[in-house]
Amino acid sequence: MSYRVGIVGATGAVGQELIDLLHRRNFPMAELVLLASSRSAGKTITWQDKSWTVQEATPEAFDDLDIAIFSAGGSTSTDLCPEAAKRGCVAVDNSSAFRMDPTVPLVVPEINPAAARSHQGIIANPNCSTAVALMGLYPLHREFGLKRFTAATYQAVSGAGAAAMAELEDQLRAWAKGEPMTSSEFPYQIAFNLIPHVDVFYDDGYTKEEHKMLNESRKILGHPELRASTTCVRVPVLRAHSIAVNAEFERPVDLARAREVVSLFEGAELVDDTASKRYPMPLDFSGKEKCGVGRMRIDSALDNGLALWIVGDQLWKGAALNAVQIAELLVADKLVTPKTTV
Template sequence: MILLYPPVKIALIGATGIVGREILGLLEKRHFPIKTLRCFASLDSKDKSILFSGENIPLETLSKDKLHNIDLAIFCTKKEVSSKWIPYLARQKTIIIDNSAAFRLDPHVPLIIPEINLAELANHNYIIASPNCSASIMLMALFPLHQYIPIQRIQVATYQAVSGAGFHAMQELISATQAVLEKKAYTPKALPFPSAFNLFLHNSTLNADGYVDEELKMLQETRKILSNPHIRVNATCVRVPVLRAHSQALNVTFTQEICPEKAYELLEKAPGIKVHEDRLKNRFPMPIDVAGQNDVYCGRIRKDLSYANTLDLWVVGDQILKGAALNTIQIAEHLL
């Protein structure tokens, strides 16, 4: 496996975004061995800097002449930016971890959740992809069950926080809510529709078959990460007025029966997952419990009374952490 040798010369592309900022925090908190850290952002941030470990790092804009002498490039950018710059860096033998969808389904690019398919990392050829946040959170909860009894079909409805649409979407939910409380008008900019006290079907591209990209990613990335092209996933993705952490109502059909007690037992000992419930208080994971937490929380596992070999479970995860920044840093740590 092509490895990183510490201390590492890092470039963070998309440093000012919500995932970029979280990555800076994790690099510091987890004492990642850094030799040099360079931060890139869009033209809007020209001549600005960003704080890391008490030091102001100047923000650079991308250009070929600047992309040299980098061991690890972490991309937290839109798909288009990743597509444009990553092949160039890979040819220079820079290892890249990409958070966008640009290379996730490329058969030459491993799509990694370390708790699930770390072995695939050995096959990387400089480019490594980190999965979609909804897929990551769902698979963290389902993989320990799937290892015990294979999953046949997943039916999922999501309750996705606005932060999945970026920093500006989070600020917009706050401003829009303030406006509603003050009975003032507010025109959404970061999100396509009013977010305050409202919800809407996920705003990724709608395809001819009626599915949005986010829903198709949950299918395609699940198949790739579990190395199972037959697993079936039907998702409905919804944006809710929550700031941070995605929730999911999962209905999962296995090839054989699995009882809730066994599912609890498997999830209680699984890494990165926390069973979090108090049935006496009718209390299960909520977004405010999970915001800022590394673990994906789950609870209220029950037998689906309507269909054989099927369980319902409720899962909540911080999509900026395990859904993006944390997963990226975990991959980087495994490359050391």
């Protein structure tokens, strides 16, 4: 069977990756429909020898679609995901609009694929930092029982969209020419700088991004007692987030076994040979499906603790790839039925 698939937000950075991944992974598509806001409708998008005219994302656009992957922001998802579901089209949403909705499964296919079976027309994709972090933490949680963790993220500018990537590149060009650097996508210059501020601040001093790491991890792992404290930092890297994690477990941690369970986990690649200066880096994990895990060592400050470094392409595992994997799960488990058999 083949499926009619829509991408909402097709002109954005994640939308472009979705087009590539759906074709690269040979998703069974009878038709691909690209949707965006009215101001982007009419644009032409090309991938290899194929091209599409972008259509406006309206409720009626989902009438003939089987699956729609959303990457157009929370307000668009809030308005249109229920409309898609109402029309028998399963919505896979990349925004934060439905992640904490108790009626909507929040799915990472390597971790909780069974959650997708309870969908009522909408499935949520996790935040990019959460998805990347859990590729390292989940296999350790299964083995040792995760109790709490602290994390500092090093988040690439692509997490803020295509315009943010262009801003970093423009600032670097301006610096090379000795010209003034201007900022509009970030509150400060990002070139040669670090900004400890991702998303809006809450009254407790944490940002929304930092709250997501805890709340989404609890839901995905089915671990409501999990505790976490995160500091999210934007760094002048184009692509792939990095996360330094210090985790405490219920049971004593054996380092050799920790490395083994990470190496065996389908979502992770162990790169941990400090004698040879081998550890995961953003340049090496941009455009890779797995997330890199390295710098693993017994934590010197925590009981049953482990320190580790995790790197992953947030445009892929943190967004587009995870969404496509959810769509593949829907097909494999027959959780979506094409409206028209092709």
